[in-house]
Amino acid sequence: MTLLLVQALNGLQLGLLLFLIASGLTVVFGVMDVVNLAHGVQYMLGAYLGVTCIAFIGNWWLGALAATLLAGAVGLVLERCVFRYLYGRDHLEQVLATFGLLLAVNEAVRVVWGTAPLQMPMPALLSGSLPLIGAMRVPVYRLALIAAALAVAGALALAIGRTRAGMLVRAGATHPWMLRALGVDVRRLFASVFGVGAMLAGFAGVLAAPLVSVEPGMGDNLLILAFVVIVIGGVGAMHGAFVASLLVGLTDTLGRSFATDAARALLSATAAARVGPAVASMLIYVVMAAVLAVRPAGLFPARA
Amino acid sequence: MSYAVLADLAARVAVFGIAALSLDFILGLGGMASFGHAAYLAIGAYAVAILDANAISSAPLVFAAAIGSCAAFALLSGAIALRTGGVNFIMITLAFAQMVYFATGSLADYGGDDGYTLLGRTSLLGPRSYFAACLICLALCYAFCRTAAASRFGRALQAVRQNRVRVQALGLSPFAIQLTAYVIAAAICGVAGVLLANGTEFVSPAYGAWQRSGDLLIMVMLGGAGTLHGAILGAAGVVVAEEMLGRLTEHWRLIYGPLLVCAVLSRRRRLR
Numbered sequence: 001m002t003l004l005l006v007q008a009l010n011g012l013q014l015g016l017l018l019f020l021i022a023s024g025l026t027v028v029f030g031v032m033d034v035v036n037l038a039h040g041v042q043y044m045l046g047a048y049l050g051v052t053c054i055a056f057i058g059n060w061w062l063g064a065l066a067a068t069l070l071a072g073a074v075g076l077v078l079e080r081c082v083f084r085y086l087y088g089r090d091h092l093e094q095v096l097a098t099f100g101l102l103l104a105v106n107e108a109v110r111v112v113w114g115t116a117p118l119q120m121p122m123p124a125l126l127s128g129s130l131p132l133i134g135a136m137r138v139p140v141y142r143l144a145l146i147a148a149a150l151a152v153a154g155a156l157a158l159a160i161g162r163t164r165a166g167m168l169v170r171a172g173a174t175h176p177w178m179l180r181a182l183g184v185d186v187r188r189l190f191a192s193v194f195g196v197g198a199m200l201a202g203f204a205g206v207l208a209a210p211l212v213s214v215e216p217g218m219g220d221n222l223l224i225l226a227f228v229v230i231v232i233g234g235v236g237a238m239h240g241a242f243v244a245s246l247l248v249g250l251t252d253t254l255g256r257s258f259a260t261d262a263a264r265a266l267l268s269a270t271a272a273a274r275v276g277p278a279v280a281s282m283l284i285y286v287v288m289a290a291v292l293a294v295r296p297a298g299l300f301p302a303r304a
Numbered sequence: 305m306s307y308a309v310l311a312d313l314a315a316r317v318a319v320f321g322i323a324a325l326s327l328d329f330i331l332g333l334g335g336m337a338s339f340g341h342a343a344y345l346a347i348g349a350y351a352v353a354i355l356d357a358n359a360i361s362s363a364p365l366v367f368a369a370a371i372g373s374c375a376a377f378a379l380l381s382g383a384i385a386l387r388t389g390g391v392n393f394i395m396i397t398l399a400f401a402q403m404v405y406f407a408t409g410s411l412a413d414y415g416g417d418d419g420y421t422l423l424g425r426t427s428l429l430g431p432r433s434y435f436a437a438c439l440i441c442l443a444l445c446y447a448f449c450r451t452a453a454a455s456r457f458g459r460a461l462q463a464v465r466q467n468r469v470r471v472q473a474l475g476l477s478p479f480a481i482q483l484t485a486y487v488i489a490a491a492i493c494g495v496a497g498v499l500l501a502n503g504t505e506f507v508s509p510a511y512g513a514w515q516r517s518g519d520l521l522i523m524v525m526l527g528g529a530g531t532l533h534g535a536i537l538g539a540a541g542v543v544v545a546e547e548m549l550g551r552l553t554e555h556w557r558l559i560y561g562p563l564l565v566c567a568v569l570s571r572r573r574r575l576r
Contacts (some may be wrong), residue, residue, distance in 0.1 A: 085569050091527065092331075092337045092391065092394070092521070095521065096568045097564070097568040097569060100560070100561040100562065102561070104558055104561025106557070107555050111555055158523065183575055224398060224399070227395045227398060227399065231392055231397065231399065274412055278406075278410035281406035282403045282406055288399055289400075293384055296387040296388045297392070
């Protein structure tokens with residue numbers, strides 16, 4: 001029971017990190033119709049910049065803030081240099097160009113920071129642990145991460161649902177041509193949406209860095225998970241991305257910890273030990289296939 | 305470059321030429337942008353590994369197993385993926401390929417993540433005949449794709465890409481046509497997987513990594529989608545460029561990546 005609770009917390013944490021990445025990806029796709037394979041790079045850059053900034057500044061909080069802003073700035077530069085020329089192009093061309101970008105940035109990170117995994121310290125304030133149930137304790141940092149990600153998700157929902165800029169973003173996702181016809185400076189809107197998306201992914205990288213090893217290519221797997229999230233949630237739908245992120249995060253985490261036990265109910269112990277991990281790693285893709293078999297456009301398609 | 309190195313490079317070009325050719329069959333002719341085509345390289349290669357571990361190395365059996373398993377997986381995943389279109393198809397094929405990637409990585413009996421070293425090569429694909437076998441397979445696959453493209457079925461496939469609704473109006477089923485093409489392409493790519501495994505005498509989940517699927521797409525797009533021979537030229541270009549840049553510097557991707565971005569950006573905008 002306590003194991004289930006701890007794993008559910010871990011799943012929630014993965015899901016929320018995924019949401020920070022997927023939200024940027026889905027808005028960029030919804031508003032600008034650009035498939036961005038290089039979005040996972042922002043997550044990696046967030047983590048690396050976090051390590052460097054915190055070591056340089058000497059203060060965890062200021063360093064994390066600086067890294068998040070820097071990741072957003074890198075996103076803006078990439079938008080100016082590459083993505084601006086991809087709007088309105090074939091999706092396949094966007095995939096190839098951003099794939100090239102991803103290879104280059106991953107390699108650049110290898111050149112600058114080396115291939116050895118780096119560690120990021122935790123802030124002293126959050127490095128303790130709290131009692132959960134009985135002897136089971138849960139690290140404060142994980143709870144803080146969940147709270148921070150939830151706060152950002154809430155702020156994002158407010159910004160998109162209640163502000164003028166958010167209104168433009170929503171309009172861009174559903175009626176891009178009408179928005180242009182009404183004289184909105186779409187180019188500036190695009191750039192700022194892209195920058196915010198990059199910053200969110202960078203923020204996810206900074207948050208995750210103390211819990212994972214910071215290494216080149218660390219964003220690639222999360223990027224693919226974020227794609228799964230978007231496909232399940234419905235392309236361009238923010239609330240769809242949120243629901244799907246939690247679904248994917250929980251399915252993956254709980255699957256990995258309980259698949260072997262579940263398989264043991266049906267198979268012998270040795271067979272279960274083999275089948276369990278295989279099933280666990282494939283589980284989210286099975287969930288995705290199941291969702292798509294029923295609803296080909298995802299759970300909450302933005303465009304009818 | 306010695307003769308052996310050159311032959312090795314040419315064989316790699318042939319193997320990836322087959323894989324790119326099969327991708328062009330569905331992408332260029334059928335308009336299906338699969339970002340998970342390397343999964344079929346992996347399935348073909350693992351067919352070799354699994355039969356090898358069970359002491360079966362007869363070429364007809366190995367090829368039949370590889371083609372059969374690729375076709376079966378393509379039928380299942382394609383039936384789901386083809387319910388969607390456009391960018392969703394790109395992402396779903398990617399996700400299915402990841403599924404294969406993790407599944408092959410969890411095959412503990414066949415090396416898991418570390419990969420599996422073959423006990424011996426498949427018959428007819430020994431070191432002496434390997435190069436010739438690759439070229440023959442490439443020629444056969446190319447001839448097959450050409451014939452298929454010119455056939456009634458090939459015409460229908462291209463018609464689906466151009467105008468799905470009209471094909472429906474003619475009484476044909478676009479879904480069935482696309483799914484058939486998807487399965488055929490997967491089967492051809494399985495052949496490339498068998499050759500790839502025998503070339504290195506080693507099989508690992510990395511054969512199905514999503515970067516590999518990206519490489520295949522690059523080959524097709526650079527060579528010119530829809531031309532079939534372009535895919536082979538693209539494969540030659542990419543394999544040779546990787547080799548040359550790799551000799552130049554360890555960080556060759558730092559050059560390759562921006563080159564790719566420029567290549568895409570300099571393409572003329574097409575109206576589709």
